[in-house]
Amino acid sequence: METNKNIHGFKTPPDYFESIEDRVFDSIRAEALPKNTGFKVPSGYFEQLDTVLVERVIVKEKETKVISIFSRYRLGYVAAIAACAILLFSIFNDKQAETISNLDVALIESYIEEGSLDMDTYDVLALFDNEGIENLSLDNNLIDQDNLEDYLLESLDESAFTIE
Amino acid sequence: MSTLVQEEELVEALQSKQMQENAFRELVSQYKERLYWHVRKMVLSHDDADDVLQNTFIKIYKNIASFKGDSKLYTWMYRIATNEAITFLNKKAKRKNTTVADVKDNAIKNLQTDVYFEGDAIQLKLQEAIATLPHKQQLVFNMKYFEEHTYEELSEILDTSVGGLKSSYHIAVKKITAYVKSNETF
Numbered sequence: 324m325e326t327n328k329n330i331h332g333f334k335t336p337p338d339y340f341e342s343i344e345d346r347v348f349d350s351i352r353a354e355a356l357p358k359n360t361g362f363k364v365p366s367g368y369f370e371q372l373d374t375v376l377v378e379r380v381i382v383k384e385k386e387t388k389v390i391s392i393f394s395r396y397r398l399g400y401v402a403a404i405a406a407c408a409i410l411l412f413s414i415f416n417d418k419q420a421e422t423i424s425n426l427d428v429a430l431i432e433s434y435i436e437e438g439s440l441d442m443d444t445y446d447v448l449a450l451f452d453n454e455g456i457e458n459l460s461l462d463n464n465l466i467d468q469d470n471l472e473d474y475l476l477e478s479l480d481e482s483a484f485t486i487e
Numbered sequence: 488m489s490t491l492v493q494e495e496e497l498v499e500a501l502q503s504k505q506m507q508e509n510a511f512r513e514l515v516s517q518y519k520e521r522l523y524w525h526v527r528k529m530v531l532s533h534d535d536a537d538d539v540l541q542n543t544f545i546k547i548y549k550n551i552a553s554f555k556g557d558s559k560l561y562t563w564m565y566r567i568a569t570n571e572a573i574t575f576l577n578k579k580a581k582r583k584n585t586t587v588a589d590v591k592d593n594a595i596k597n598l599q600t601d602v603y604f605e606g607d608a609i610q611l612k613l614q615e616a617i618a619t620l621p622h623k624q625q626l627v628f629n630m631k632y633f634e635e636h637t638y639e640e641l642s643e644i645l646d647t648s649v650g651g652l653k654s655s656y657h658i659a660v661k662k663i664t665a666y667v668k669s670n671e672t673f
Binding site: 338342345346349352353355356357358359360361362363364365368369372373375376377379380381384 | 508511512515516519520523524527528531533537540541544545548549603604605606607609610611613614632633650653656657660661663664667
């Protein structure tokens with residue numbers, strides 16, 4: 324028991340003494356466990372990794388910048404033009420034409436979920452510049468609030484928020 | 488581990504067009520092994536770890552311009568690697584129309600015939616035990632037990648309080664030792 328007679332001035336982190344038993348027992352228990360995982364890598368893997376990665380990342384990046392005939396931006400324009408063409412066709416055609424609303428939502432969902440639309444948050448962000456992101460505002464009427472809430476509860480991957 | 492000054496210099500070089508390529512080579516050489524082993528313990532197979540590691544470095548390269556230094560480069564990269572591994576497991580589960588837990592169970596079963604796993608029976612048992620933990624406890628256990636991160640580093644990487652991490656680790660060790668003991672056949 325610490326007396327107040329000679330105060331040394333040291334202090335401990337909060338809950339230090341409350342959790343010390345747990346930590347001591349953790350160490351004792353863990354001593355019985357193996358220290359290594361047993362995983363290994365193919366020989367020369369790490370030595371070659373530098374070259375492989377630099378090739379894949381930098382060279383590809385450069386190639387993408389040079390060969391930009393059909394970049395994502397252009398792809399966006401082409402998609403927009405195609406969408407307009409479908410829309411005009413559906414307006415001026417007497418017969419009931421295929422419109423975006425006639426498309427099977429489940430089909431679109433499975434297309435995305437199967438990874439055919441291989442874009443993640445970073446890829447989507449790359450389509451916008453800073454100004455674009457700031458100006459981006461969603462029409463509140465576009466998505467039903469209840470559906471949105473259900474979707475977020477079911478599908479939100481909180482790990483996505485751990486990136487800075 | 489690099490010092491703060493070295494890290495700042497590396498970030499500066501990575502964000503400069505002229506020095507980017509060399510800086511990236513340096514970054515890969517400094518962090519490839521640590522990030523690989525971090526990812527490998529999450530996805531278990533070498534081929535999957537290789538895929539995730541490559542994607543991680545691609546993300547790092549593409550997003551380094553937006554790195555503002557609010558956290559350490561090292562923790563920022565660990566977060567990207569962790570997210571990439573989680574995304575990879577989720578995609579694999581979706582593709583196979585199953586759960587991430589099933590994907591991991593399968594990966595554990597495959598370890599017995601994996602040429603890149605040289606663990607003995609108890610190491611295999613340890614992997615099985617880890618796979619029974621909830622995802623966050625798996626991460627905390629692997630990073631604390633094998634990688635020997637401090638709780639402060641873990642707190643920054645996993646965005647969880649030090650107290651929360653300590654209790655996660657404590658529960659994980661307890662469950663793992665209990666699992667290993669109850670399944671002792673060697």
